[in-house]
Amino acid sequence: MEGSRTARVAFAPGRVNLIGEHTDYNDGLALPMTIGLGIEATFAPSSGAELVVESDLGTAVIDPGKPRGAGIPPWASLAAELSRRLDAGGGAVRVRSELPVGAGLSSSAAFCVAFALALGAEPLPTAVARLCQEVEHATGAPVGLMDPLAVMSGVAGHALAIDFATLEVTPVAVSERAAFVIVDSGVPRTLGSSPYAERRAQCEAAAAVIGRPLGKARPRDLRALDDPVQRRRAAHVVSECERVREFTEAVSSGELERAGALMVASHASLRDDFEVSTPELDRLVEEACATEGVYGARLTGAGFGGCLIVLCRPGTALDLGVRRWSVAPSPGAWVREGPGA
Numbered sequence: 298m299e300g301s302r303t304a305r306v307a308f309a310p311g312r313v314n315l316i317g318e319h320t321d322y323n324d325g326l327a328l329p330m331t332i333g334l335g336i337e338a339t340f341a342p343s344s345g346a347e348l349v350v351e352s353d354l355g356t357a358v359i360d361p362g363k364p365r366g367a368g369i370p371p372w373a374s375l376a377a378e379l380s381r382r383l384d385a386g387g388g389a390v391r392v393r394s395e396l397p398v399g400a401g402l403s404s405s406a407a408f409c410v411a412f413a414l415a416l417g418a419e420p421l422p423t424a425v426a427r428l429c430q431e432v433e434h435a436t437g438a439p440v441g442l443m444d445p446l447a448v449m450s451g452v453a454g455h456a457l458a459i460d461f462a463t464l465e466v467t468p469v470a471v472s473e474r475a476a477f478v479i480v481d482s483g484v485p486r487t488l489g490s491s492p493y494a495e496r497r498a499q500c501e502a503a504a505a506v507i508g509r510p511l512g513k514a515r516p517r518d519l520r521a522l523d524d525p526v527q528r529r530r531a532a533h534v535v536s537e538c539e540r541v542r543e544f545t546e547a548v549s550s551g552e553l554e555r556a557g558a559l560m561v562a563s564h565a566s567l568r569d570d571f572e573v574s575t576p577e578l579d580r581l582v583e584e585a586c587a588t589e590g591v592y593g594a595r596l597t598g599a600g601f602g603g604c605l606i607v608l609c610r611p612g613t614a615l616d617l618g619v620r621r622w623s624v625a626p627s628p629g630a631w632v633r634e635g636p637g638a
């Protein structure tokens with residue numbers, strides 16, 4: 298994928314996952330939706346070799362002729378890796394973000410997608426998602442495809458039913474009686490330093506025993522697992538994929554009590570079987586669920602900190618004393634070309 302020497306502005310939204318956690322790298326199912334908050338990247342080409350990236354987090358000068366220095370911030374490593382792969386050449390990129398970093402709202406995938414599109418990556422969802430995933434892997438975060446694929450594929454008013462075995466994305470209309478609030482536990486996490494990679498390895502080991510990806514396994518397959526940790530990890534993935542199927546039906550047909558109960562069950566499974574919750578997330582989920590008008594809540598994203606997603610009636614007064622955002626399913630990434638970009 299090669300960039301070209303044109304001025305561009307690109308926008309990539311964050312995403313919140315409604316249900317289907319730690320299923321993407323297991324060829325399973327998930328139902329994320331893109332939100333209105335996001336990251337904008339503006340590219341102005343120049344004749345020099347250097348790419349100057351100016352973001353809210355600082356300025357980085359990327360010189361393709363020089364080796365990457367150690368100790369540069371993660372966002373600058375991602376930018377350097379993308380500009381190298383896209384053969385971007387010199388110029389200036391300005392990045393503006395409304396997304397909190399490390400809160401589990403996909404700031405990293407949104408950064409990669411906005412940056413890649415601004416540098417001229419062809420806006421094909423699967424290709425851009427794979428590029429962003431490769432770049433994250435190259436910089437030490439062994440993420441799945443959910444975040445960049447959702448960021449690229451968002452549709453206003455819809456969540457995205459994704460089957461990671463085929464990478465088919467099906468927009469699912471969300472009931473107008475459903476409102477969503479993201480609540481920040483205030484505990485930041487990075488996927489490089491969290492036990493995310495360990496969870497992936499445990500799932501792969503369980504899949505090898507069962508003989509198929511956990512996202513395609515059935516409850517009876519769990520009997521083949523003697524290792525109790527592998528069995529719990531697999532039990533989460535198998536039950537979570539079933540919850541995604543049921544939730545998709547419930548949230549589109551307006552059965553919001555049922556959808557909320559599935560979110561609560563998902564949280565319990567992530568807490569007890571997948572062991573990626575924190576006491577703070579557990580407490581906030583309980584408090585949210587005790588609030589009038591709330592159907593259900595669960596941690597969203599990788600876990601180990603970050604945010605919860607709350608499903609409630611529109612207008613619900615949800616104040617848990619921490620940062621929160623009311624969000625609605627919003628359009629996916631876009632890019633515009635031209636000198637005025």
Ligand code: GLA
Pocket residue numbers: 314317318319320321322440441442443444598599600
């Ligand atoms: C992070 C990763 C995703 C996915 C989730 C857990 O957001 O980037 O690929 O694995 O965790 O569902």
